[in-house]
Amino acid sequence: MDEILVAKLIATSAKQIFMFLVILAVVSAAIVAFIIYTMTLNKVREIAVLKLIGARNRTISAMILQQALGLGAIGFVVGKTAATLWAPIFPKYVLLLPGDAVLGALLVLVICALASIVAIRAALRVDPATAIGG
Secondary structure (H helix, E strand, O other): OHHHHHHHHHHHHHHHHHHHHHHHHHHHHHHHHHHHHHHHHOOHHHHHHHHHOOOOHHHHHHHHHHHHHHHHHHHHHHHHHHHHHHHHHOOOOOOOOHHHHHHHHHHHHHHHHHHHHHHHHHHHOOOHHHHHOO
16 A cells, blocks of 8 residues: 555656646746847847848858857756755755756757747848948
């Protein structure tokens, strides 16, 4: 009987952690999308100048994607380092295996890449005449 109760407790805890991770991923994607979008809108003139001198849309898209991936990588490294250093201080913590950490890093990069799509679309709609005040 005790084994059944323990198994059910573990299954319930696993479902709760999974739902927490899903919510965390959605919120993180929204935050990254807003940050990248805002940073892109602040650089409208620079993007217009790039278009004016003949930069391809692929180049501009790659720059924004690179910025989003860099933001995600820095965020993951800071978060993983903080979690590793502070985990022993807390009475309960979730063990993060190396394979799970790699999977988490890949998931963060995918989320950041998807979140950058909105900013890329905004950047590709910039009119080159904006660079000369038009």
